[in-house]
Amino acid sequence: MNAFTGTSVESYKQRYINRGRLLISCPDQQGIVASVSKFLYDHGANIIESNQYSTNPSGGTFFIRIEFEMEELAERKATLEKEFRPIASVFNMEWKFTRVSELKRTAVFVSKELHCLLELLWEWQSGELMCDLALVISNHEEARSVVESFGIPFYYLPASKDIREEVEKKQLAMLQKEEIDVIILARYMQILTPNFVRAHPYQIINIHHSFLPAFVGAKPYHRAYERGVKLIGATSHYVTDDLDEGPIIEQDIERVDHRNQAEDLKKIGRSIERRVLNNAVKWHLEDRVIVHENRTIVFN
Known part of the structure; x- marks a missing residue:
């Protein structure tokens, strides 16, 4: 790790160790936000930030970015992804979970x-x-x-x-x-x-x-x-x-x-x-x- 950034990177990773992001795009229809929010709630996540957009509420494409906190996210991420797949399938979603502390x-x-x-x-x-x-x-x-x-x-x-x-x-x-x-x-x-x-x-x-x-x-x-x-x-x-x-x-x-x-x-x-x-x-x-x-x- 570089001397310039070592301290700030470690501090950042520690601060956001349990912070995750979820990006979704799918055909727009009723129930998407409710289903995703309930899924995160049922898994003990607290939504910190949520942004969404639809190209057309009647037959367009829906996009959403959610940032959330979840205890022991690193250990639970694989399970989270596995259990999210049925919801993604219902709504024909393209999606990905990322961990904020896992730098690109x-x-x-x-x-x-x-x-x-x-x-x-x-x-x-x-x-x-x-x-x-x-x-x-x-x-x-x-x-x-x-x-x-x-x-x-x-x-x-x-x-x-x-x-x-x-x-x-x-x-x-x-x-x-x-x-x-x-x-x-x-x-x-x-x-x-x-x-x-x-x-x-x-x-x-x-x-x-x-x-x-x-x-x-x-x-x-x-x-x-x-x-x-x-x-x-x-x-x-x-x-x-x-x-x-x-x-x-x-x-x-x-x-x-x-x-x-x-x-x-x-x-x-x-x-x-x-x-x-x-x-x-x-x-x-x-x-x-x-x-x-x-x-x-x-x-x-």
């Missing part, structure tokens, strides 16, 4: 630009981004010194379109060995192959330096400048096989004007990118995001 194993991919990586490291160091930050992988050496100063393993794996599949085999092996749950692309300027994406469905979070769907692909700030936009933004989304088309988790914008050159837009944009990616990652780590078709329900 996280990897960060980065290239030359370090502003998003630094934001994540600072948030992690301060205990605001609760995860088990296992490693950083880069196709450049620029991030090594800063990453290793935090006590985090850094791996340099040169990558290009000519050797992409070979490099990804190494990356996938490392991720599997480290039992990684979440991959953060903190300005990792390489396109991932379908094989890589399929191995981690809705577990890869990217930051795109544009307010999607505008300016998909490379050099969006230069294209925004050429177009004379008055607003620029950033988008954090899950990675799919379609470039920059995955379900959007978070976006933000700032106003610019005719006085701003392309380099000014990049500078302003870096600030937006940092906070947008940080928010998206935090919500994912806290199990606040449910993917529905190519959209997300975010209980933030």
